[in-house]
Amino acid sequence: MDKEPMSSTEPAVNNARSEATKVEDPAGPLRAARPAQKVSTQPPGAAKRRASRCQINLQAMAERGFLVPNEGRSQLAREMRRIKRPLLLDVQRMELAERAERSAPPNIIMLTSALPGEGKTYTSTNLAVSIAAELDRSVVLVDADVAKRDLTRQFGLLDFPGFADTLRPNGPHPDAVTLKTNIDRLEILPCGRQSDDIDELYASHLMDQTIKALAREDSSRIVLMDGPPILVTTEAAVLVQNVAQAVLVVEANKTPQDAINHALAPLLDHPCVRLILNKTTRGIGSGYGYGYGYGYTYGDGGDDRLV
Numbered sequence: 001m002d003k004e005p006m007s008s009t010e011p012a013v014n015n016a017r018s019e020a021t022k023v024e025d026p027a028g029p030l031r032a033a034r035p036a037q038k039v040s041t042q043p044p045g046a047a048k049r050r051a052s053r054c055q056i057n058l059q060a061m062a063e064r065g066f067l068v069p070n071e072g073r074s075q076l077a078r079e080m081r082r083i084k085r086p087l088l089l090d091v092q093r094m095e096l097a098e099r100a101e102r103s104a105p106p107n108i109i110m111l112t113s114a115l116p117g118e119g120k121t122y123t124s125t126n127l128a129v130s131i132a133a134e135l136d137r138s139v140v141l142v143d144a145d146v147a148k149r150d151l152t153r154q155f156g157l158l159d160f161p162g163f164a165d166t167l168r169p170n171g172p173h174p175d176a177v178t179l180k181t182n183i184d185r186l187e188i189l190p191c192g193r194q195s196d197d198i199d200e201l202y203a204s205h206l207m208d209q210t211i212k213a214l215a216r217e218d219s220s221r222i223v224l225m226d227g228p229p230i231l232v233t234t235e236a237a238v239l240v241q242n243v244a245q246a247v248l249v250v251e252a253n254k255t256p257q258d259a260i261n262h263a264l265a266p267l268l269d270h271p272c273v274r275l276i277l278n279k280t281t282r283g284i285g286s287g288y289g290y291g292y293g294y295g296y297t298y299g300d301g302g303d304d305r306l307v
Contacts, residue, residue, distance in 0.1 A: 054155055054179040054188050067126040069133065069183055080130035083123075083276060087245060088137065090272060091222065094244055105215035110144070110225040110243040111276075112236050113250060114263035119278050120249045121150040124226040128186060131222050138185035138221045140178055140214060144239060145191065145228040146198045152190040162192030166210045167201040174214045189214075202238045211242045230263040237266040245272045251279050 062068045071077045087109055094106030111127070113120040128141040143151035146164050161177045178189045195201065214223045225243065230236040240246050246267055250260055267273045 052160075052179050054157065054181045056155070056181050056183060058182075066122075067129045069129065072133070076126065077130065080126050084127055084130050086274070087247070088131070088134070088222070090245055095219070104242055104244045105212060105219075105223075106244045107219060107221065108211060108215050108223045108225065108243045109245045109247065110227045110240060111247045111249055112227040112240070112263075113229045113248065114231050114255055114259040116148065116229050116232060118229075118249055118251050118255065120229070121145075121154065121226050123249050123276060123278065124151065124224060125154070128224050129183065131224065132183055132186040134185070136220060138187070138218065139224050140187040140189055140221060142189040142214070142223060142225045143191035144225045144235075146194055146235070147228060147233060149191045149194070151188075151226045155188060155190070157188070157190040160190045160192070162190030163210075164192035164195055164198065164201065166192070167204065167206045169206070171206070174210050175217055178214075199234050199238065202235045207239075208242060230266060231259060240267060240270060245274065246270050247274045247276055249276045249278065252277050 058068045062071075065076075067074075067076050067080055091106050091109075111120050111124045124141060128139050131137055131139040141151065142163055143149060144163055145151070149158065152158055152160075152162065157179070160179070161172065163174070163177075165171050165177060166174045174189060177192070178187050180187055201207065211223070215221075225239070227239050228236045230248075248260075248263060248267070264273070
């Protein structure tokens with residue numbers, strides 16, 4: 001029987017009857033075009049903001065199965081559209097809502113997973129490229145998984161300052177360490193230096209300030225955070241309190257149901273949680289509840305560099 005890859009996001013807290021799992025990160029390292037510039041500890045002026053660049057090799061990216069610009073008719077592009085559209089519609093709905101009690105700016109979305117290796121970073125990257133195709137939106141892709149740093153490693157930015165550095169007292173403004181790319185309307189914020197007290201940094205007031213600074217610098221810009229897995233870190237449960245939408249990425253037929261249930265438990269009080277069930281071959285009404293999937297193929301995860 002032919003596969004029927006589906007892609008969508010649907011509310012997931014009250015109905016997550018799926019089996020899902022491990023996905024290997026398909027991307028090899030990407031290298032930045034040039035070294036990081038000197039970082040100011042003050043918010044940068046408009047003329048100096050995001051002056052550094054990360055030059056992405058789009059041909060190598062496409063060869064390794066990632067979405068790239070101008071692939072509007074490809075299967076992966078169609079699947080990413082089905083995933084991003086409800087997310088962006090909720091951003092728009094929250095922007096229009098006059099809710100003084102809202103704790104997080106509406107343009108912040110975090111992707112997480114139950115366990116490591118479920119395709120979270122791959123999904124985040126493709127989703128960011130898809131959002132960047134919007135004419136009235138831009139996106140900053142943030143590596144908030146400081147322990148693993150897969151997104152930062154993927155783009156060859158391990159030596160660059162980034163998100164974790166902005167959480168330090170007198171640390172840089174987040175836009176001072178955000179990198180422009182050669183994909184229109186797409187920027188990258190690396191994870192920055194590793195730290196033994198990252199959980200405390202995530203729970204600090206500086207976290208709230210940093211995320212709001214990112215979100216409010218440009219209200220049309222989506223802050224897409226590649227967060228840590230929920231069941232193996234404590235940071236994810238803290239980070240989710242600062243985002244408007246949380247998306248749990250799982251792979252069909254592999255992650256134990258108990259793992260999904262335990263991953264959803266810290267999200268029960270969050271107002272907007274969705275589930276992306278990827279690599280499923282079942283269609284709607286197949287017993288997966290609100291979880292739909294998307295299909296993709298990619299390279300073997302070797303040492304090919306996207307430079």
